[in-house]
Amino acid sequence: MREQDAGLVIEDRRIDGPHGSIPVRIYAPEGARAAPGLVWLHGGGWVEGDLDLPEADGVARWIAARGVVVASVDYRLAVGGVHFPVPLDDVMAAFLWTRTNAHALGVDPSRLSLGGASAGGNLAAGVALRLRDDGSPQPALVLLAYPMLHPRLPEIRPDLAAAVAALPPEHTAFDDESDGRLTRNYAGSAEALGDPYAFPANGDPTGLPPHVIVNSDADTLRASGEAYAALLATSGVTVFSTHEPGTTHGHLNISPADRAAEHTLDVFVRALTS
Template sequence: MIVHDERVPGPHGDVAVRVYEPVGTPVAALVWAHGGGFAAGDLDMPESDAVARRLQENGVLVVAVGYRLAGPGTYYPVPSDDVLAAWRWGREFALAAGVSPGLVQLGGASAGGNLAAGAVLRLLADGEQPPAAVFLAYPTLHDVPPEPSPAAAAAVAGLPPDQRWTAADVAAMYAGYLGGPAGPDGAPAPAVPGTADLTGFPPTFVLTSEADGLRASADEFARRLVLAGTPVFSCCEPGTEHGHLNRPGPRFDASLRRVLRWIEAAPDLTA
């Protein structure tokens, strides 16, 4: 197996990616964006590196994206542009490695899930071919959190206050991504994919954490995908909190088994 860092051309300069090539012809490919509230995270965090290595061990080619983090002078659409550039490059790399176009997916965790979903919306708006399928792990997709289900609210109530992702916490996260509060017309649709028109969105696996203040956003997105006619597989990993792919262990292992089944079987599951 080979792991190597590359620089991908993008509109704001080169984008860092880390490529995880399995032994032999890959069974599938995933372009993968880590989380971190848009303003933190890197290619070495478990949510990026450990996830990629586990998939690589099971024959999946992974292109992990080191997009520019939001901060002073770096706001939407810069991270989104980086993910789009990495997707276009990663898809061509996967095809050249022998992966079928129907087995090249785009995905992300938490804020990376937002960036992945937003990239899909931008591809659709531009008339480009979207990914064959999408994987979103506990994504944040709304700048104003939807109302949680009773079960989700009960799970979050047991968390310490600083781990609950309140509406104020979410607003601050998106203000950091957008460079300030959304204007009177709201945030651009690709920055808040949960509010967008989802017509044409590809088949999607939505993985959530049980005790997660952002869970309602993912649940509402999955519901709206169904209404838009998109095949959806939604699973809540029991006994987990937000960001559980950053904590390798039994629940990480369980989630990655689900992800592998999705990546390899999505064409048949969604036909």
């Protein structure tokens, strides 16, 4: 698929990966040349989601319309016997492919960043660690929206617990049981639950590039994002961490036109283009 959309060129590609081909959708401003770039990963608890989600397609269009070339990755989901490290391998391959082909895509490779939401944020953080350890070029920035970074939820402050408990029934929140099911399924083994590439909060982030973390407000996963931000800071990594007031988990998956989602994306775009 190749289409023109309000000054954007959008193209579906398939790239090679260690487990087979990987669908990647490229969103490029017309005439992009030496532009900032972003490899972006949707969420979905590692078990759902695709390139057409608002959190994938809507986010990518919004960011690309502001001068950033976005590669949105349809990594393999942890279903049908797939577990870590397969989704991570897909993202690693997609980031390296994007960097290798940066000039052809209109991207300045030194300004290529990596980011994702929820489970996608987990994958982005895990790949950043792996790139560092492999001696590969690092992303310019790591952008995380309400990420899942721990194998188990960290301790939740009483005020956050009260805010989550006050949510109406349609706003289900992660708890130890639901979060544990997802993390165990993604890990696939007890050993992987302790692997820093599977759950970056297990690792030492020293030497990573700057991070921008935007958590949802009344969201138990906010505890994970905030704890990881503290770990980054104490490890000497530059980090900007905030939360989006009045939101629940997944606020980018409503619509990029939503005021809160737009504000979060504006934070990301300012970081990418500054």
